[in-house]
Amino acid sequence: MQSLAERFERAAAASPPLRFVDVALRGLGQVMFQDNPLTGLFFLLAIIWGAVATGQPFVAIGGVLALLVATATALALGVDRTAWRAGLYGFNGVLTGLALATFLAPGPMLIVFVILGAAVSVVVTLATQRWLAAYGIPGLTFPFVTTSWLFLLASHGFAGVAGSGLPAGAVTAPAIIVASDPLRVVDFVGGVALSISQVFLKDSLVAALLFLVGLAVSSIPAALLALAGALIAVIIAHLAGAESDLVTGGLLGFSPVLTAVALGCVFASPTPRSLAYAAFATVITVIAQVAMNAALAPVALPAMTMPFVLVTWLFLMARPAAAKS
Amino acid sequence: MQSLAERFERAAAASPPLRFVDVALRGLGQVMFQDNPLTGLFFLLAIIWGAVATGQPFVAIGGVLALLVATATALALGVDRTAWRAGLYGFNGVLTGLALATFLAPGPMLIVFVILGAAVSVVVTLATQRWLAAYGIPGLTFPFVTTSWLFLLASHGFAGVAGSGLPAGAVTAPAIIVASDPLRVVDFVGGVALSISQVFLKDSLVAALLFLVGLAVSSIPAALLALAGALIAVIIAHLAGAESDLVTGGLLGFSPVLTAVALGCVFASPTPRSLAYAAFATVITVIAQVAMNAALAPVALPAMTMPFVLVTWLFLMARPAAAKS
Amino acid sequence: MQSLAERFERAAAASPPLRFVDVALRGLGQVMFQDNPLTGLFFLLAIIWGAVATGQPFVAIGGVLALLVATATALALGVDRTAWRAGLYGFNGVLTGLALATFLAPGPMLIVFVILGAAVSVVVTLATQRWLAAYGIPGLTFPFVTTSWLFLLASHGFAGVAGSGLPAGAVTAPAIIVASDPLRVVDFVGGVALSISQVFLKDSLVAALLFLVGLAVSSIPAALLALAGALIAVIIAHLAGAESDLVTGGLLGFSPVLTAVALGCVFASPTPRSLAYAAFATVITVIAQVAMNAALAPVALPAMTMPFVLVTWLFLMARPAAAKS
Known part of the structure; x- marks a missing residue:
């Protein structure tokens, strides 16, 4: 190779x-x-x-x-x-x-x-x-x-193009959450895989596998951290009672995947301390994704990877002092 | 003089x-x-x-x-x-x-x-x-x-003053756009003129003329660029299918007018390269005006000239690298 | 002591x-x-x-x-x-x-x-x-x-926790304001006191007194400025026609209290000039609190002390030039 x-x-x-x-x-x-x-x-x-x-x-x-x-x-x-x-x-x-x-x-x-x-x-x-x-x-x-x-x-103001795939606008409100389904193994695996493919806005298991392989040929740590980020996201989101479709569709996991890779091995060397810091940031990214989904509801926009951006900036900006001890 | x-x-x-x-x-x-x-x-x-x-x-x-x-x-x-x-x-x-x-x-x-x-x-x-x-x-x-x-x-929280001229608040939604009227010459000329007078929140042809003359007595390039910005705004907005009343009322053109003047002759010397850059920024300002109108709908605010500010900052901040070649 | x-x-x-x-x-x-x-x-x-x-x-x-x-x-x-x-x-x-x-x-x-x-x-x-x-x-x-x-x-996206105390989301709209009650002395005093206890999200007169005493044992000027900030807030908000419940509940006063203390004696020595500057900032903080309440309505969030933060930053950032004369 x-x-x-x-x-x-x-x-x-x-x-x-x-x-x-x-x-x-x-x-x-x-x-x-x-x-x-x-x-x-x-x-x-x-x-x-x-x-x-x-x-x-x-x-x-x-x-x-x-x-x-x-x-x-x-x-x-x-x-x-x-x-x-x-x-x-x-x-x-x-x-x-x-x-x-x-x-x-x-x-x-x-x-x-x-x-x-x-x-x-x-x-x-x-x-x-x-x-x-x-x-x-x-x-x-x-x-x-x-x-x-x-x-x-x-797109909302131009007749020449329609935002057909955008979420409908709505005032921020408590989500109507039905009793959370028990997370079956197949859904769990699916949620982890799609969390990776959704980085590219794709919900496909084959695509997820190709993304992982592509990542691994360049960096095994990055591939492992992407998996770890997806695992953390699916587990935390499920435990906290997020909507099942969002969890298993990978829609709460793509930002955490990026945070885990960025803080775990790209902008830091993977040490126990930096990995713990990255894990904390990854958990906060899950919460931030749910928060931004709510905040953007009135303007009918998807949050995309902004939670990853904001949380990673936050943890990078805070690091110099944290790195002292 | x-x-x-x-x-x-x-x-x-x-x-x-x-x-x-x-x-x-x-x-x-x-x-x-x-x-x-x-x-x-x-x-x-x-x-x-x-x-x-x-x-x-x-x-x-x-x-x-x-x-x-x-x-x-x-x-x-x-x-x-x-x-x-x-x-x-x-x-x-x-x-x-x-x-x-x-x-x-x-x-x-x-x-x-x-x-x-x-x-x-x-x-x-x-x-x-x-x-x-x-x-x-x-x-x-x-x-x-x-x-x-x-x-x-x-004004929404004080009984002593009413926001009588403010847009009504609404969740961001696809605009209900009727078949775009063909743009008659009189409407076209009106839209261009009012794009200039709306810089001062005025919709008056006479005022537009006074603004243009006032600009020309100080700087002919500025007056020409204001006209060019207004032309670009009306043409682009009409082609993209914006609401006719907004186009002909100059309400999508006042920010592009300012972007064109700012980037065309105020913060750069007018060269072919800088004028192309300013024209690109002017087109983006039209899109930004429509976008901000949608984004501000839930809080019932007019965007005013914020699209001009943000796009001009963006293109000024990006320039040092762009100016290298 | x-x-x-x-x-x-x-x-x-x-x-x-x-x-x-x-x-x-x-x-x-x-x-x-x-x-x-x-x-x-x-x-x-x-x-x-x-x-x-x-x-x-x-x-x-x-x-x-x-x-x-x-x-x-x-x-x-x-x-x-x-x-x-x-x-x-x-x-x-x-x-x-x-x-x-x-x-x-x-x-x-x-x-x-x-x-x-x-x-x-x-x-x-x-x-x-x-x-x-x-x-x-x-x-x-x-x-x-x-x-x-x-x-x-x-909290809007997690079934495990409910935002039971959050304001209901609503598109920003002119407040339905009934004829403002005349401000009785007892309500006036209550509004001033609760403006101080609401800094800690408390609506209790006893708590307000304890906060004031705690402040006074460390700094008499800070205690006086907190009172002055609360007075300004209640008077301005009432005169401008704010909702009576908000005024007398201290909900428009906690940010102004902090602005008054911060600009009056913490980040400046109290001189006539700096106190006038702090008083101006305090008035603007009242308006900013009402404005942010309106701006956050669609996302169902309380403004908390963000108006204090933004206005104090603004007046601190503007100061170097202002301090010249």
């Missing part, structure tokens, strides 16, 4: 179009913090499978289109080349494309929105980097979520 | 009351980024005309009262004199006065609100300057919008 | 458990900016009295539990010892515990929430300190309010 990777890298160094493909694939890998084109390839297959299996091929098309537009926009805006090559200007783009194609009705206007959204995601990434530079913390998927919110909200 | 301006400036230098009038007029001009008392005079005429023509003279009175209070408050708080003389502590005040008098019912409590709001707008301006100093970006109309939101929201 | 305090301090220096109690009491005192264990003792008595008198002893238990957890968490995270000893990591914890136990239904899940919330409040405090360090302003009760919002919102 290593030598294949080396040959690919050599070929990419010699061919600008191949380099572009390489950077786009790395952009996919960066959704899970991996600067690795092979990981990106697995993620691409997972996205395509997840879209085709649910009869929504246009979702995969939207994601890939956005990935290419974002990668090209970053080049046109003259961003730092090292960061560009690592795929750091692509991951927010692909997620924006997937989100817009998931929540909005297909049509010409969706294509326009995906292209504009992907380009704006790069501008937001640049601005976020500059904003956060003083604190030494990364932008994470903040550009993806804010850009998606912008276009999803705008 | 030049010599008249020189004579006025010499007289103002010798007379504190005349200097105060000079600074107040410059404050008006700064709504459109012009440090020019003659521009301010045209804008004042436009505001008075727009208020009287629609039978709401108290709106003009509220604006002028707030302008004077804000200019005096800044003096009392001991702000930097150079910035004060350029009118930079007046423009958020006059806009706050116009907004409160437009959206709230006339009465003694409105006068109290206008005076307090104008004074607070100066405090917010100072705090915003300090907050943004590290990023080297300007506060724009952020103090105006946040101060106005504060008082407009408070 | 002085010598008793000295003996207590000597004993605390020699005994870690006593030091822990000392720090916890100072944490209570810091809710009103007092680094004083005797003040904390009075506040503790007021909290217990207020809880028991209204038949809600679990509210006091929640507050004390959170105070101990937050103080211990800060120790475990290795925070700066000088700040820890002054109680600066405890006051957001105790308030979070009081808020969760006030607004959520008692039960095992509430205990879990209180413990998690107290621990998170320390993380938020550390992150907020780092965020605000560049501006030289304090975090105030920002960690308390944001942490409480997180768990209160999450």
Whole structure:
């Protein structure tokens, strides 16, 4: 594998179009913090499978289109080349494309929105980097979520596009919660797996497996932490009495998965102390996901990965003092 | 004209009351980024005309009262004199006065609100300057919008003042959009003109003309960019299927007008590259205006020029990297 | 009194458990900016009295539990010892515990929430300190309010805990305001007193008195300013026509009380000029409380002391220029 990777890298160094493909694939890998084109390839297959299996091929098309537009926009805006090559200007783009194609009705206007959204995601990434530079913390998927919110909200005012997949708006209210089903093993396993695939807005077991394998070829710790994050999320959410469909559909687990990986092995070395800190943050991310779902109900928006972003920022910002002892 | 301006400036230098009038007029001009008392005079005429023509003279009175209070408050708080003389502590005040008098019912409590709001707008301006100093970006109309939101929201809890002009609160929902009317030439021209006058919350063709002339006497590029911003807004909003009344009333165009002027010739020299960047930002501002209208529906607030502020901040923050290539 | 305090301090220096109690009491005192264990003792008595008198002893238990957890968490995270000893990591914890136990239904899940919330409040405090360090302003009760919002919102999605004390969600709308009752002396005095006890979410006259005495044993100016803030709030809110129940229940006065103390004698020396500045900020805090109540209606959240935090930050950030003249 290593030598294949080396040959690919050599070929990419010699061919600008191949380099572009390489950077786009790395952009996919960066959704899970991996600067690795092979990981990106697995993620691409997972996205395509997840879209085709649910009869929504246009979702995969939207994601890939956005990935290419974002990668090209970053080049046109003259961003730092090292960061560009690592795929750091692509991951927010692909997620924006997937989100817009998931929540909005297909049509010409969706294509326009995906292209504009992907380009704006790069501008937001640049601005976020500059904003956060003083604190030494990364932008994470903040550009993806804010850009998606912008276009999803705008769909309510434009007849040319309909927010067919958006939640219905409602004043925040106590959830009507029926007696929580006992969590059967099959639902438990499903909830853990879908928590991983929902990072890419996919609810497919095969896609989940492809995501995990793609992650593992780049980093075994990252794959284990993703699993651990999903486990924590499903267990905590179930024990606290969250709605069963949300738990088993992975809809309360995708943010915790990202928090676990980010704080467990990306922005810290995995020590007992840092893993305990990451586990605490992961639990809080589950609560934050439920909280933001409630907070966004009146504006009919999905929270997406904003809980991961906010909780990870919080725990990174608090760390210098915590790291002293 | 030049010599008249020189004579006025010499007289103002010798007379504190005349200097105060000079600074107040410059404050008006700064709504459109012009440090020019003659521009301010045209804008004042436009505001008075727009208020009287629609039978709401108290709106003009509220604006002028707030302008004077804000200019005096800044003096009392001991702000930097150079910035004060350029009118930079007046423009958020006059806009706050116009907004409160437009959206709230006339009465003694409105006068109290206008005076307090104008004074607070100066405090917010100072705090915003300090907050943004590290990023080297300007506060724009952020103090105006946040101060106005504060008082407009408070009107819901005080019997002494009624938010008679505020939109009714509603959960965010897909807009009920009837088949978009074909855009007749007269409506098109009206939409472009009112996009300019709505910067001052006015829907008057005569006022629009006075604003344009006032802008042109200070800066031809600014006047052309204001027109270009209005054109882009009306065309994009119409093509995307926005509600016709909003398009032809200029209600989706006032923020794009400001973005176009700010990024086209105020905070950048107009080059092909910077104009393309400004045009992109202007398109995004149209989408942001529609998005914020939807996002603010549950709290019954108008978005005012916050979309201009946020998009312009975004594109200014992202620029250093973009300017590299 | 002085010598008793000295003996207590000597004993605390020699005994870690006593030091822990000392720090916890100072944490209570810091809710009103007092680094004083005797003040904390009075506040503790007021909290217990207020809880028991209204038949809600679990509210006091929640507050004390959170105070101990937050103080211990800060120790475990290795925070700066000088700040820890002054109680600066405890006051957001105790308030979070009081808020969760006030607004959520008692039960095992509430205990879990209180413990998690107290621990998170320390993380938020550390992150907020780092965020605000560049501006030289304090975090105030920002960690308390944001942490409480997180768990209160999450209660809507977990069957294990019910937000029984939360306001019902509603789209922001003009308040239905009946003719304002004339403010009888007894109601006026009650409104002033409860404005002080509501800083700790208590509506008890005896508790109010204990809070005032606790404040006075540490700082007479702070006690006078708390009274002045409460007076301003009740008078302004009544004159502007706020709902009588809110005014006489102290629900529009607790934030102004804190603003008056903070800007009047904690973060400034009391001079005529700074007192005028603090009085202006106090008036604006009353308006901000009414505004935030309206803004949070759709998400069914109480504003708690966020108006105090935002207005005090605003006036502290604006001060450097204001202090020049």
